[in-house]
Amino acid sequence: MDWNHLLSRQVTQLPRSGIREFFDLVTGSRDIISLGVGEPDFVTPWNVREAAIFSLEKGHTTYTSNYGLEALRRAIADYVQDFFHIGYDPACEILPTVGVSQAIDLALRCLLNPGDEVLYHEPAYVSYAPTVELAFGTATPVETSIDDLFALSPEKLEAAITPQTKVLMLNFPTNPTGSIAPPETLRRIAEICIEHDLFVLTDEIYSELRYDGQEHLSIAAIPGMKERTLLLHGFSKAFAMTGLRLGYACGPRELIDMMVKIHSYTMICPTITSQEAGIEALKNGKDAMLEMRDSYHLRRDYIVKRFNEMGMDCHLPGGAFYTFPSVKRFGLSSRDFSLALLKEQKVAAVPGTAFGACGEGYLRCCYATSFALLEQACDKMARFCDALLKK
């Protein structure tokens, strides 16, 4: 077969995820403590699992409407109203999807013409830029740094805007840095979007997992932004439902309508089992969710303190379940540090560069791992750092 001829250039030219190489290495090693995961260490709360089982018992194994179950959309509307203080019409402004990833893909394909530019803040979740490129757009990162605690600087954003810029992608709390944009920064970003007529895709999958005691503010809730924002959220992180693959998009009906068009041709709907589990999570999952959040909170405080004690400068991330400590003082690149840490101490942490070039000098360490394992990982990392500093 002439695969060069057969395969789409669009796909073959797409770079592999920077996390892939690391995944292969870790998968081949034994007795690793991994801080490289990107999902909760909790099992989905039992009442939600039970709702999924009951759904199967009742024989609910059919397609649903392309818009998903009406009861789910109503539950999402109520939840979003309560949590984000934004009202969406469940009849036409909400679309349940197979995770936020699918919603991003749909939205970008609906919004972009070839050559249209999408800005996103880096370090970023690994799939944003490839999804833009698969939709024939141009993905342009706007670097963030420790100086603004990895929240997007409005000045840098404004400087990156060109006549081709159409969409801005936001993700607060951020994977991989755990950063949160302060309200005044978000308001300034909103002004810039209105001034330059940008549409915003805001991935708020970690929004419940905040530890600063502040109420979460979505850019979609800022006056003038709802009509130019698609709010993306889901069940994976806060309700520990990653494998159930359920997310949703809330936004202007004109965009949702086009997204449903693609969705009806390519996906039809998320599994009905997950949709019915999702209704249970939204209606009766809050206590379990808050308990998980409080547990992450304790672990965040612990790991950040340990990292700083061992010489890895680490800011206190406001949300998600990631820390982004600096390894700059050890004189190794992120990749070399990660590889040596894996080889010598059998602890896996993802090099910051997997999330963009400006992640150089940092690691992403996920603390959604049992306290006992976190303690072991920190002890091993402390020995490793100590040995490096003595060299």
Place this chain on the structure above:
Amino acid sequence: MIQDALLKLLEEDARLSDQQLAERLGKMPGEIAEARAQLEKEGRIVGYQTIVNDDTEGVAAFIEVRCTPERGGGFNRLAERIARFSEVKSCYLMSGGYDLLVMLEAKDLMAVARFVSDKLSSMEGVLSTSTHFRLKTYKLNGLLFEETESPDRISVAP
């Protein structure tokens, strides 16, 4: 505040040292020791025990006891008398069709029968008893006895 957080951690794992607790709660070990002592003094921490799966050894019985309340003292004096027997592992005052629920552990059925007939039923104030035997324990103190392992997470994910 620190006491509530401390109780939550200890309820999950009573073997955590003050040092570990201090690290997890971001406090000094001295503060943990002080808070723990205060909780013990207040009687909120009653003790530290190991949860043993003893389904295969001995027998456990749940005995519903109906009794006559005393003027002035209600059920308390009788309940305390019953609770002092070493065989009695738990004792609760209940609403509903009976008054006290007594959980008993003994080496065999005969030992339970002797306790009920010799000690419990003959006690002044006890009107009747109804004894149920445990067949199998599924969950105790919030812990599932036959917890299936959760599936392994993939070790690196975006």
